[in-house]
Amino acid sequence: MKVSFNRRLLRIFAAELEKLATLPTIRFNLMAAFMLNLVLAAAFTSAGLQGAAGTQAILNTGLASMEYLQTGFIVLGVLSACSEYTGGQIRTTLTVMPWRGLLLSAKLLVLALVTVPAAFIIAGSGILYSFFMMKETAAGIEIGTVISSLTGATGYLTLTTLLSAAISIVLRRSTPAMVVLLSYYFIVSPLTMGILPGISHYFPDRAGYYMYTPFTFAEADALTALQGTGLSLSWTLMFISAAIGLYRRRDA
Amino acid sequence: MRAFLAELSKLFSLPGIWLACGIGAFAPAVIAVLDSIAQKEDIIAGVSTRLPEAGYIGLAVGVQGVIILGVLAVSSEYSTESSESGGGQQIASSLTVVSSRLHFLLAKAGAVTVISMLQCIIAITAVVPATYLILGEYTPLFEWPKLIGAVCYWTFTALLAFGITVITKNGIVPLAVLIMNSSFVSISFLLSKVTKLALYLPDRAGIDMFMSLSESILSPFTGALVMFAWVGVLFSAAIVVILKRDVAS
Numbered sequence: 234m235k236v237s238f239n240r241r242l243l244r245i246f247a248a249e250l251e252k253l254a255t256l257p258t259i260r261f262n263l264m265a266a267f268m269l270n271l272v273l274a275a276a277f278t279s280a281g282l283q284g285a286a287g288t289q290a291i292l293n294t295g296l297a298s299m300e301y302l303q304t305g306f307i308v309l310g311v312l313s314a315c316s317e318y319t320g321g322q323i324r325t326t327l328t329v330m331p332w333r334g335l336l337l338s339a340k341l342l343v344l345a346l347v348t349v350p351a352a353f354i355i356a357g358s359g360i361l362y363s364f365f366m367m368k369e370t371a372a373g374i375e376i377g378t379v380i381s382s383l384t385g386a387t388g389y390l391t392l393t394t395l396l397s398a399a400i401s402i403v404l405r406r407s408t409p410a411m412v413v414l415l416s417y418y419f420i421v422s423p424l425t426m427g428i429l430p431g432i433s434h435y436f437p438d439r440a441g442y443y444m445y446t447p448f449t450f451a452e453a454d455a456l457t458a459l460q461g462t463g464l465s466l467s468w469t470l471m472f473i474s475a476a477i478g479l480y481r482r483r484d485a
Numbered sequence: 486m487r488a489f490l491a492e493l494s495k496l497f498s499l500p501g502i503w504l505a506c507g508i509g510a511f512a513p514a515v516i517a518v519l520d521s522i523a524q525k526e527d528i529i530a531g532v533s534t535r536l537p538e539a540g541y542i543g544l545a546v547g548v549q550g551v552i553i554l555g556v557l558a559v560s561s562e563y564s565t566e567s568s569e570s571g572g573g574q575q576i577a578s579s580l581t582v583v584s585s586r587l588h589f590l591l592a593k594a595g596a597v598t599v600i601s602m603l604q605c606i607i608a609i610t611a612v613v614p615a616t617y618l619i620l621g622e623y624t625p626l627f628e629w630p631k632l633i634g635a636v637c638y639w640t641f642t643a644l645l646a647f648g649i650t651v652i653t654k655n656g657i658v659p660l661a662v663l664i665m666n667s668s669f670v671s672i673s674f675l676l677s678k679v680t681k682l683a684l685y686l687p688d689r690a691g692i693d694m695f696m697s698l699s700e701s702i703l704s705p706f707t708g709a710l711v712m713f714a715w716v717g718v719l720f721s722a723a724i725v726v727i728l729k730r731d732v733a734s
Contacts, residue, residue: 280678304665411660419668427523
């Protein structure tokens with residue numbers, strides 16, 4: 234049966250979307266991330282409320298849990314990429330769809346399409362929670378800043394997910410991928426911030442930090458949101474192209 | 486005893502365990518060195534508030550090795566093989582050979598305990614000279630009770646990871662939660678700003694065994710007791726779960 238190229242692309246996307254949507258761990262992971270983020274937002278808000286009244290910023294409190302929330306999205310990237318490699322699913326996948334570069338691009342695109350709304354809802358719920366709890370005590374809040382921060386947060390979480398997925402494709406097993414990513418984000422990166430403050434701005438997570446932190450809250454030598462976006466986008470693209478290159482050449 | 490030796494040999498044949506051992510041996514020293522470099526100027530000027538922590542911070546943050554060890558020891562039993570080779574789980578064979586589930590669990594926990602103690606001793610022998618190398622005469626004294634506290638902290642952490650993974654069967658969740666919580670931005674640290682009760686969480690109580698932080702309220706000994714109580718509770722839960730659970734499910 235002859236199928237046109239556009240039809241075929243659509244089918245690849247549909248197949249990848251179905252594979253992603255039918256993974257039970259993905260649903261569980263997203264729900265757990267949502268709940269834990271609300272708990273953390275509550276903790277940060279209550280810690281903020283105990284401080285001097287009127288001095289805290291709602292937006293900062295709402296986004297404070299981002300550092301923990303990114304774990305959920307790292308796990309999302311790892312799970313979606315490594316699920317093909319537990320068991321022999323990857324061989325079935327490559328039998329029905331032998332164009333590997335196109336396949337991986339479609340997979341990552343579908344992952345991004347799923348991540349964007351999830352990240353938006355989860356990050357937004359945190360900001361909304363601290364807004365409702367703090368609106369009496371804290372100073373006013375501009376809707377424009379909220380929107381730009383929320384967009385930045387969504388973008389950052391999506392890029393983090395894609396980066397984790399790319400690294401997991403390279404490593405193929407979930408445990409090493411988790412260990413590498415988590416120890417980078419939680420151990421190596423905070424450490425380098427202390428000793429190499431000049432360079433650490435350009436690392437993917439620090440650059441991403443400026444995507445969602447409003448410029449007025451950041452330190453003096455900070456990057457602008459646009460610079461941060463560009464840097465983390467190029468990090469992610471770099472890892473994705475490395476993953477695609479390797480994926481095309483490697484013995485499955 | 487034979488079950489214990491078998492568990493040791495199973496653990497050492499897992500590639501992930503060598504990753505864990507590598508991280509466990511080197512990460513604390515690397516963290517201690519980097520933190521000492523960052524703190525050096527303050528310490529020499531005599532204004533550092535964190536002098537007593539220098540070096541120990543590596544042992545507090547570098548526990549990833551034993552976390553991976555504890556998680557992998559259990560999750561490897563439950564990982565399903567590919568459908569091309571039968572789709573079985575190792576635990577079925579393990580329980581066929583050692584039919585007492587309690588013995589199986591205890592032997593495994595024993596193996597994890599021994600390896601994590603060895604890892605911590607190696608880590609300490611790396612951390613102490615590394616800190617001396619950077620800080621020289623300013624290095625705080627490494628006292629035996631504190632170092633023994635660090636060994637206890639590592640062992641208890643490994644057993645906590647072990648117990649949690651027995652309950653969840655899947656390694657990803659405990660790995661993510663425990664590594665994140667042992668890092669510089671730990672959740673229990675955040676919670677301790679909200680409520681003093683969070684100081685009784687296992688990692689906060691465990692750190693009191695060898696570091697005296699400003700906000701801690703437990704003495705090293707009570708810290709050890711609290712963390713041991715956590716290990717006891719989780720381990721009993723793990724025993725109940727593994728005795729009652731259908732292996733095939």
